[in-house]
Amino acid sequence: MIPVDRPNVWVGRDEELAVLGAAVEGLGRGAGSVVWVEGEAGIGKSSMVAAALGAAGDSGHEMLWGTADQLSQRFPLGVMVDCLQIRTGSPDPRRAGIAKFLRDRRPGLFEADDIAHTAVEMLVSLVDEMCTAAATVLVVDDVQWADEASLLVWHRLAIAAEQLPLLLVGVCRMGPGRQEVRELRAAAGRRGTVISLGALPDTDVAALVAALIGVLPGPSLTRLTARAMGNPLYVRELVDALVREQLVGLSGDVPETVLDRVPPSYAAALSDRLGALPAQTARILRTASLLGGEFTVTELAAVLGVPASELAAGVQDAVVSGLLVGVGRELAFRHPLIRQALYEGMPAALRSALHGEAAQALAAAGADPLRVAQQLLASDHPGRDWARGWLVAAAPALAARAPGIAVDLLQRALDPALPNQSDRETLLVGLARTLLRMGRHVDAAARARQALAITVEPQHRAEMHWVLARALFSAGDNDEAVTAVRRALAWPEQPDRWRARLLASLAMFQRASTGDLDAADATARQALDVGEKAADPLSMGYALIDLWLSHSVRRDHAAALHYVDRALEVLAEDPEHANLRTYALDARTFTLQNLDRWPEAEAALRRGRALTQHTNDSGQVTSALTAAVLLYWLGQWDDAMATLAPVDLDATTLTYSGLRERGPMLLWHGVAAMITGRRAERSAADEHLRAGLDLPVVTISDRENSDFLLAGHALAAEQDGKPGTALSILSGMLTRRPGEMTLAHQWLPDLVRIALDVGDHTTAAAALRACESEASAEDPPARASAASHRCRGLLDRDPAPLRAAATHYRAVGPPVPLAGTLEDLAYVLAGRGEAAEARLVLNEAVDLYDGFGAAWDIRRAESRLRRHGIRRGIRGVRPPRPTAGWEALTPTERRVAAMIAEGRSTPVIAQDMYLSRRTVQTHVSHILGKLGMRSRLEIAREVLRREADAVQH
Numbered sequence: 001m002i003p004v005d006r007p008n009v010w011v012g013r014d015e016e017l018a019v020l021g022a023a024v025e026g027l028g029r030g031a032g033s034v035v036w037v038e039g040e041a042g043i044g045k046s047s048m049v050a051a052a053l054g055a056a057g058d059s060g061h062e063m064l065w066g067t068a069d070q071l072s073q074r075f076p077l078g079v080m081v082d083c084l085q086i087r088t089g090s091p092d093p094r095r096a097g098i099a100k101f102l103r104d105r106r107p108g109l110f111e112a113d114d115i116a117h118t119a120v121e122m123l124v125s126l127v128d129e130m131c132t133a134a135a136t137v138l139v140v141d142d143v144q145w146a147d148e149a150s151l152l153v154w155h156r157l158a159i160a161a162e163q164l165p166l167l168l169v170g171v172c173r174m175g176p177g178r179q180e181v182r183e184l185r186a187a188a189g190r191r192g193t194v195i196s197l198g199a200l201p202d203t204d205v206a207a208l209v210a211a212l213i214g215v216l217p218g219p220s221l222t223r224l225t226a227r228a229m230g231n232p233l234y235v236r237e238l239v240d241a242l243v244r245e246q247l248v249g250l251s252g253d254v255p256e257t258v259l260d261r262v263p264p265s266y267a268a269a270l271s272d273r274l275g276a277l278p279a280q281t282a283r284i285l286r287t288a289s290l291l292g293g294e295f296t297v298t299e300l301a302a303v304l305g306v307p308a309s310e311l312a313a314g315v316q317d318a319v320v321s322g323l324l325v326g327v328g329r330e331l332a333f334r335h336p337l338i339r340q341a342l343y344e345g346m347p348a349a350l351r352s353a354l355h356g357e358a359a360q361a362l363a364a365a366g367a368d369p370l371r372v373a374q375q376l377l378a379s380d381h382p383g384r385d386w387a388r389g390w391l392v393a394a395a396p397a398l399a400a401r402a403p404g405i406a407v408d409l410l411q412r413a414l415d416p417a418l419p420n421q422s423d424r425e426t427l428l429v430g431l432a433r434t435l436l437r438m439g440r441h442v443d444a445a446a447r448a449r450q451a452l453a454i455t456v457e458p459q460h461r462a463e464m465h466w467v468l469a470r471a472l473f474s475a476g477d478n479d480e481a482v483t484a485v486r487r488a489l490a491w492p493e494q495p496d497r498w499r500a501r502l503l504a505s506l507a508m509f510q511r512a513s514t515g516d517l518d519a520a521d522a523t524a525r526q527a528l529d530v531g532e533k534a535a536d537p538l539s540m541g542y543a544l545i546d547l548w549l550s551h552s553v554r555r556d557h558a559a560a561l562h563y564v565d566r567a568l569e570v571l572a573e574d575p576e577h578a579n580l581r582t583y584a585l586d587a588r589t590f591t592l593q594n595l596d597r598w599p600e601a602e603a604a605l606r607r608g609r610a611l612t613q614h615t616n617d618s619g620q621v622t623s624a625l626t627a628a629v630l631l632y633w634l635g636q637w638d639d640a641m642a643t644l645a646p647v648d649l650d651a652t653t654l655t656y657s658g659l660r661e662r663g664p665m666l667l668w669h670g671v672a673a674m675i676t677g678r679r680a681e682r683s684a685a686d687e688h689l690r691a692g693l694d695l696p697v698v699t700i701s702d703r704e705n706s707d708f709l710l711a712g713h714a715l716a717a718e719q720d721g722k723p724g725t726a727l728s729i730l731s732g733m734l735t736r737r738p739g740e741m742t743l744a745h746q747w748l749p750d751l752v753r754i755a756l757d758v759g760d761h762t763t764a765a766a767a768l769r770a771c772e773s774e775a776s777a778e779d780p781p782a783r784a785s786a787a788s789h790r791c792r793g794l795l796d797r798d799p800a801p802l803r804a805a806a807t808h809y810r811a812v813g814p815p816v817p818l819a820g821t822l823e824d825l826a827y828v829l830a831g832r833g834e835a836a837e838a839r840l841v842l843n844e845a846v847d848l849y850d851g852f853g854a855a856w857d858i859r860r861a862e863s864r865l866r867r868h869g870i871r872r873g874i875r876g877v878r879p880p881r882p883t884a885g886w887e888a889l890t891p892t893e894r895r896v897a898a899m900i901a902e903g904r905s906t907p908v909i910a911q912d913m914y915l916s917r918r919t920v921q922t923h924v925s926h927i928l929g930k931l932g933m934r935s936r937l938e939i940a941r942e943v944l945r946r947e948a949d950a951v952q953h
Helices: 014-028 045-055 078-082 093-106 113-132 148-160 179-191 204-212 217-230 230-245 267-275 277-293 296-305 308-320 336-344 349-364 367-381 383-400 401-414 421-437 441-454 456-476 478-489 496-513 517-534 537-553 556-570 573-594 598-612 617-633 637-644 663-678 682-693 698-705 707-719 723-731 748-757 761-777 783-796 799-812 815-831 835-852 855-866 891-901 906-915 917-931 936-952
Strands: 033-039 061-065 136-141 166-173 192-197 246-249 254-257 324-325 332-333
Touching: 014 033, 014 045, 014 166, 014 192, 014 421, 033 179, 033 835, 045 136, 045 166, 061 078, 078 093, 078 136, 078 148, 093 748, 113 136, 113 637, 113 917, 136 148, 148 179, 148 277, 166 179, 192 277, 192 308, 192 383, 204 217, 204 230, 204 617, 217 254, 230 537, 246 936, 277 349, 277 367, 308 324, 308 783, 324 598, 324 855, 336 637, 367 401, 383 401, 383 421, 401 421, 421 456, 421 917, 456 478, 456 496, 478 496, 496 517, 496 537, 496 698, 496 761, 496 891, 517 537, 517 707, 517 723, 537 556, 556 573, 556 835, 573 617, 598 617, 617 637, 617 663, 617 707, 617 815, 637 663, 637 891, 637 917, 663 682, 663 707, 663 917, 707 723, 707 748, 707 815, 707 855, 723 748, 748 815, 761 783, 761 917, 783 799, 783 815, 815 835, 815 855, 835 855, 835 936, 906 917, 917 936
Parallel strands: 033 166, 033 192, 061 136, 136 166
Antiparallel strands: 246 254, 324 332
């Protein structure tokens, strides 16, 4: 009998070990980092991490390790509490204090999530203090099972690792998993290193088997171990079973097996446990293995064809035996190996048949379409008659939940020999629609064409014309999209509803492809007429948005406001059109901003935020960006960043009913880069610039949403002492393409300033002409006109136009352009020898900059004035902007604090302030950090104390 040792399972992973080793070495130099290690169950993730950290040796680091399990989600912060050794009896008073807080918490006083939020702050602070004492290694194993609060701690520490001597390692099972874990993984990829451990290659499997039995395996044993598919745990379990059952021996000097199939390797111990259970319980477990990692009792009952009450005893036996555990409202196998042993113990043909029966039973019981779809995929027979009928009906709902699965099933159901042409038509229509939803525009166009070749049902045909046109346009084939729409409009049987929508799309395409605004307007008005006759609010709203857009491009903002207001009237409150209505509200905010009607723009923004509280995530993201842009110009940069903080950075294809592609993420990174850059937070700014500049700029909308990003890029170049590069970047805004919206005037004064600094008067004059061109088109005169005054004053070294611009900004309210104008005015005055007034104006500009936290702008303004011998003098010695204490709170944070003192919950505050709940939580976190507090109760006490002091005085 060949003995089996327990070798390490990180065979063949030298590169990954080196990455972790390098991270530990960097930690020794005080450089923190984040590493995310992922792989399938049994792939040896934890062992590899332990090996790497062990190989690094004792370098004086403090290393802490915590492991989650399937029960962890029931215990808030349980994983991090365990990892950080939070115990009431801890000799460390900090840990003991946190443990006592968690033990003595009183959910009745405040919401449970407030308590968890306070505890999160306490744990993050603890790690911060630990890192001050010594470099720290923190490993969280099986992150996929961690509770939400622990995930929040991990995310906060991942951000902090950039500034601390902290190596943060997350070990996670690979797969789709929970949304929170996917977001964490994405954040780790942006901030650190992701190590994806796949299956071991054949050579490493052979080396692992050799390490287990002492000799390289022969051909038959190699074929058998190959069935473990490179999973080191499965390889080891298989070899264990073979040796234990004496099914492997030496053939000459080569170990071989007499078996040509996988033995009951994992089932050896499992069979003993199952044998002690009643037959019904064993049947329940085998059926449950078909349902995946987690399942409900209702689903199990439907598949078994019995009432749920009849399963109570069997399920309870499985739970007591430790084979099943409860996960929220669902059940799961305690260890995936148990399920795998049961599942793979069935012949493949039997499993396929059982999956097919399970799918049919779940469909008949009205189960979640996603669950039915998963069973159909596993059955290998998704094209059966009943399945096609179910898929035809369920495809829209399935596509909304899991478009990838919907596409797979629809493609497999489209058997070339499918006799029912009606079913084939419906399946093709659903497939094309879903591919468009997924952003697979080329595939969507191909399937829409296939559908058009066979479709006879008028509504299907009309929709496929629409899908084809949108897919072509979104893929960048503007001319082909226009051709497709014209071909569709030529179809005499085109229903008026779809004709109106196609015309509205054509107007959008005409603007994007040729820039012919007059032609686009004519088409949009035609769409509006047809839509009114068809009583179709969507096409009418779409056409009015087209007219808003073309008039905005012309800078006829008064007319644009008229059209967007009409669009909002047409779309009304119908939830079916919520997506387009959100776009219209954002458009209205944009137009009011261009009219310099800033209070009204803020009111429109609040209305839009109220709407998106009850609509989809895409609307929330895009409205957050609209808010961030408005807040940027109003100088409320803390609030702008808080608004951006909850945005999903991985949502790279956000749309408004096909009106906008990719642009939001370009704008997200651009606004964030400008704020962090002007605040001299260079590492954060560079991160946003890298991410934004990596995104493709394909459509006209992409270009329109790139201006903040380009301005941020130019700012970074200027900060690097490369004004020529900055000039080249900003000069790209001098020429607008026909039909392009981009508000170049926002950035042209900076272009003039930089051009004059490098002595390029030609470019400075070109920037002035471009700005005056925008101003001449602007109706009524507003932002572009003020910007042109600023450009003229700089170029001519004339304070009069600059004073006119400053007067305008003071009257209408946006402080950011006012601060820049005052800086330019001070510079021009200094150049004319008017030192006293220059110093006064400079001080006013710096006061405004200081209010935004624009540290870079202050340094630049002072540097420009020093060229003329102007310094701010005694007044110029300013205390640093407070970062802690009550004075550090923004007006919004103070309002949130006041509402906390009134006893309002996070959801209520979010509703009252027209913010998302996550944005409110961001504000609360900032308040706690600035005040050095740990709970909402402490915030409330501080607010009440201040109110009492105010009354006494």
